[in-house]
Amino acid sequence: MTDPTAPPRRVVLHADVDSMFAQVHQRDDPSLVGQAVLVGGTGPRSVVAAASMEAKQEGVRSAMPMSTAVRMLPSYVIVAPDHERYRRASAHVMAVLAASADDGLVEQVSIDEAYLAVTAVDPERAARRVVDAVLAEVGLTVSIGAASTKLGAKLLSGHTKSVHGPGTVTWMDDATLLAWMATLPVRALPGCGPVTAAALHDAGIETVADLRVADGVLLRRVVGRAARAALVAGAWNQAPTTIDPPSARKQVSHERTFVSDLATTTSIAEAAASAAEAVAGQLERSGRYARTATVKLRTTGFEDRSRSRTIAAGTRDPETLGDLARELAVEAWEAAGEEPIRLVGFSASNLSDVEQPRLFG
Ligand SMILES: [Mg+2]
Secondary structure: OOOOOOOOEEEEEEEEEOOHHHHHHHHHOHHHOOOOEEEEOOOOOOEEEEEOHHHHOOOOOOOOEHHHHHHHOOOOEEEOOOHHHHHHHHHHHHHHHHHHOHHHOEEEEEOOEEEEEEEEOOHHHHHHHHHHHHHHHHOOOEEEEEEOOHHHHHHHHHHHHHHHOOOOEEEOOHHHHHHHHHOOEHHHOOOOOHHHHHHHHHOOOOEHHHHHHOOHHHHHHHHOHHHHHHHHHHHOOOOOOOOOOHHHOOEEEEEEEEEEEEOOHHHHHHHHHHHHHHHHHHHHHHOOEEEEEEEEEEEOOOOEEEEEEEEEEEEOOHHHHHHHHHHHHHHHHHHOOOOOEEEEEEEEEEEEOOOOOOOOO
């Protein structure tokens, strides 16, 4: 279908290892191939950590109680999780992806998912070559979505897996992608969780197509200004395209959502300080220093308030960052009108490899 004389184009790939934990066990133990494999414990309160394709076909899902899963299956094998083995497999997959990627850049988003870009005349064939390379070198199947944006690629990797099965590829050009996306439920878009989807449903907005033609004033009333802008952009595939490997990240952050809201100065300041300590650890591991600290608080009404400060010299000292976090948290909480807080985040930016500030330039 692709014109062989066309110029090469850059596409973003979203690669997702199929049922990774279960697949690693099947790869390493041939007796498990073709079996419904359940990864998890066998105690009365165990849940399924991961399931093989064969188990998923019978309706088993991750996080389901193990006792429920085994009742759904005519035969099954339970194996204990081996996280060290998954980490090694993941590192191996990421290395193979990097070898196929433009500029060797891979943005790993979880243990079994990553974005990369490739430039090719035939994007689908290029993506298939990546699938083949991972299978040949690591022995695992990945499914790949390919599109002009990360959003498109991510939607298509899920699509290809569910429609065509593991180890498959789907690429769409922009026009095809926009037409296909129109048919998707609004829930498919990032930032559209169950609450937003329910609010949209009540307003008669069910699909991405509905979202594109929805009245702007109505939408803003239903989901708020920020969410409206994000949803409409996503509906039109206006989404990031750059591959951002962790080592090139311009900020390091940590945030935590609390089960019960925080409503005292001390609890909020200490939550910010502990997020700052986590960030200090990340800076230490990546060998970098930060000059700017930012605390973000989210109220129970989903309003975000943040406060930043930039200091003269780069630091990754947990105490220094922790003290900054406490001060900024108090300021941000005042700015939030001392509303109860559900999420506390800390980020460090203005990163460099050296502790000293740049004196010139
Ligand atoms: Mg996966």
